[in-house]
Amino acid sequence: MDGSGDRRKSERKSSWKKNPEAVKANILEIATQEFAAHGLSGANINEIARKTSTSKRMIYYYFGDKEGLYCAVLEGVYASLRNAEDRLEVGNLPPVEALCRLIEATFDAHAKAPHFIRLVMIENIHNGDYLRKSEIVPKLNRSIIEKLEDVCMRGKKQGLFREGSNALQLHWLISSFSFYNVSNRATFSASFGPEIFSKATQNILRERAMDMVLAAVVIGHEPKSWD
Template sequence: MNQPKIKRDPEGTRRRILLAAAEEFAGGGLFGARVDQIARRAETNERMLYYYFGSKEQLFTAVLEHAFGLLTDAERALDLADLAPVEAMTRLAHFVWDYYRDHPEFLRLINNENLHEARYMQKSTRIREMISPIVTTVSSILARGEAADLFRPNVDPLRLYVTISGMGYYIVSNRFTLAATLGRDFSSSAERAEIVQLNTEMLLAYVMRK
């Protein structure tokens, strides 16, 4: 009796490993994540993990690339060109802050990589290329705002993007310690709305002409 042929799905296997590894690394970091648990989550074996990614460290780099790729895809889906400069800047900032709120696992991966002093991100040329589109978008909004005599001149788009990122990053990555030390849950919907309003006013106060 002929045995049914097993359909091979290399891309599916690779993707399952990548997604399983993302969960493990977000939870335990590079050193806390276990290869056997990643393989179990991905419904494969450790041999296939090493076949597709070479090593645990290379898999971690691939996970970082995948995480930044998802962020870049979401950023590219933004349609801000037809919005007035103030609304476009506000929409972009809110997108960044909402993305961090909705993807805390992304911030955990970044926090872990900071512990390694970006050792694995530095091995990736793709991640640096992924950051360029959003900075270009910020630059375009600033230029339109300046041309309309709304925004102050000479605002550095990269510094502004880093500042916008930091404004949303901190209350998500530190939400537990903030609650423990200050007694306030900044992840609650009411507190978040107040913080978003505060951050928006500070952002616009900086970029707008006096």
């Protein structure tokens, strides 16, 4: 043997001691890819360890077991999406403009997060069992509801929004457009061709989604012509 394997092990042990947070981040990055590609049952801890800069033993040390790692991955993808939403400053915008900004941002954020979409689909196969175990995700999800609650409250107070406007229902509606656009991309393309996922058509669909949400919420909003 040339000793290269021993050197790699030594280098990895050194990295564990020097920067454990970087090691955890590396594990989560690879695990996110593996769970998104293969699901909870199909992902292999040995394969995850092989692709990281650490070892199987250290994965178990940081995350307990495979299910613990999967839960951490779920929390990570939700945190990434919600952090992007948190950076949106809409509190000082007029209600209709604020709602438009949130719709655009949600549509674009989902389009840029295929791993999030796949993991949510996988978690639905598990009936949300692992997500329910998380104490972090409900707190993360609360932030977008609070933003929409503020927008709805200000919109109704100014006589711009319908009295029945509801933040949770709005979030469901906005997420439906945004999620389906990514979750069914492969099957939709196979059935009807890829044109609808071109940049130009995606821009149009974002506007369509915004228009339909505004029509449901904003008093007197007239949807744009589809001509």
